[in-house]
Amino acid sequence: QLQLQESGPGLVKPSETLSLTCTVSGDSISGSSYYWGWIRQPPGKGLEWIGSIYYRGSTYYNPSVKSRVTISVDTSWNQFSLRLSSVTAADTAVYYCARGDLWSGYYFWGQGTLVTVSS
């Protein structure tokens, strides 16, 4: 049974780097034909796609965060990660990791983790 679990600090200071990891169980990232993505949702607001990665390393990023974001994959640990630099309060959100077809839709989601940007 596929499961995705986000992990990382729940509090990040302004101007620092937000780092999250998504651990995948029930599927092999390197053996999968799917893309692995990050989507966020600020409190009380809508969803925003951050970016997605294929296990071979090809990445696609939302232009609104492209200059600050890096998504990477670690097939040995069956994980993929998000790094978002120079964070501000506007980056406070629930961050979800998900698996899906790059542009068609994301079928499986983690439970989400709240990251607050505050000093």
Added chain:
Amino acid sequence: QSALTQPRSVSGSPGQSVTISCTGTSSDVGGYNYVSWYQEHPGKAPKLMIYDVNKRPSGVPDRFSGSKSGNTASLTISGLQADDEADYYCCSYAVTYTLLFGGGTKLTVL
């Protein structure tokens, strides 16, 4: 790119049908058949209900259907049930190489 436009709220009685619209441009909704719809219950992760405009993932009831005309996509829910009460988000591929979400629609089952 701007977010796709959805009505902030819709409502319907049990057994009725409701349609949620999602309006974009020729650079996103109108230009590609990569429109998806997500259902989100409070405190839960979003659930994919429709992909590629009108396809249903396994396990999604056929009461949920999707369509598109020009720059506007629609999600129709027939035979409304209490558990359908949730927030619904549309999503579309957009030039170049990005995904856009709508602002979300709150569905209330009266």
